[in-house]
Amino acid sequence: MSSPNTPTPELTADGFDTLYSPAYGQTYHSKHGALAEARHVFLEGAGVDERLAQGLSTRVLEVGFGTGLNFLLTAHRAAASQAPLHYVALEKDVLPAGVLAGLNHGPRLDALALRDALVAWRRALPEPPPFGIHGRRFSEILLLDLIVGDATIAPLPNLAFDAVYLDAFSPDANPELWTPDFLGRLFEVMRPGGKLATYSAKGSVRRGLEAVGFRTGKRSGPPGKREMLVAVR
Numbered sequence: 001m002s003s004p005n006t007p008t009p010e011l012t013a014d015g016f017d018t019l020y021s022p023a024y025g026q027t028y029h030s031k032h033g034a035l036a037e038a039r040h041v042f043l044e045g046a047g048v049d050e051r052l053a054q055g056l057s058t059r060v061l062e063v064g065f066g067t068g069l070n071f072l073l074t075a076h077r078a079a080a081s082q083a084p085l086h087y088v089a090l091e092k093d094v095l096p097a098g099v100l101a102g103l104n105h106g107p108r109l110d111a112l113a114l115r116d117a118l119v120a121w122r123r124a125l126p127e128p129p130p131f132g133i134h135g136r137r138f139s140e141i142l143l144l145d146l147i148v149g150d151a152t153i154a155p156l157p158n159l160a161f162d163a164v165y166l167d168a169f170s171p172d173a174n175p176e177l178w179t180p181d182f183l184g185r186l187f188e189v190m191r192p193g194g195k196l197a198t199y200s201a202k203g204s205v206r207r208g209l210e211a212v213g214f215r216t217g218k219r220s221g222p223p224g225k226r227e228m229l230v231a232v233r
């Protein structure tokens, strides 16, 4: 059932849909290209693409599961090189199966079977999904743990993550996911050398990351953005 706050699809410049969130007044991805942003900022920025290409077993923590696009792309990359992937994602407002199924990610994603399996799994969850961890093993090498609830209070599993995708809405719209307190909790569950990537290049975010112990660096941004941040534990 849709409410005035139900996100609605919007086409981005590379032909992939994103969603517009009336509640946050923002889209889930860059309008300059959802696919390009996911690949450039997260898979490449956090070093996950490189790890998976080498067949390395990889643990990713995502802040803001949203449409699952980052998950699908990462899982597809892992499958291509048979690299084991444990993907843990935090999400407060899990999107309804109908919204996920309506996005045009599938046919052009090369991961249609996985997208369909994700939608089917979502359909089988209670509505709304209860707080807590919902795990789904999609294959011998692919495990998704979706942690439903407010990320600022949900216990974070200390898995020594290789990578963190910090994909909250902007610091102005979604401030609780950019505080030094929350960034410090992310730091704690990463392994030394693990990389956190975010599309934001704001000075306050960089300072917050450094205040909790990360070493930060700027990288060229995805289409439409000059810079982004990578932080290394």
Ligand SMILES: C[S@@+](CC[C@H](N)C(=O)[O-])C[C@H]1O[C@@H](n2cnc3c(N)ncnc32)[C@H](O)[C@@H]1O
Binding pocket: 027, 028, 029, 063, 064, 065, 066, 067, 068, 069, 070, 071, 090, 091, 092, 093, 149, 150, 151, 152, 167, 168, 169, 174, 176, 177
């Ligand atoms: C920019 S979108 C994420 C896009 C997503 N990574 C994708 O590939 O579609 C931000 C997400 O953070 C979630 N979110 C916002 N505040 C949250 C909170 N306090 N705890 C957990 N999730 C939150 C929103 O519901 C939304 O799905």
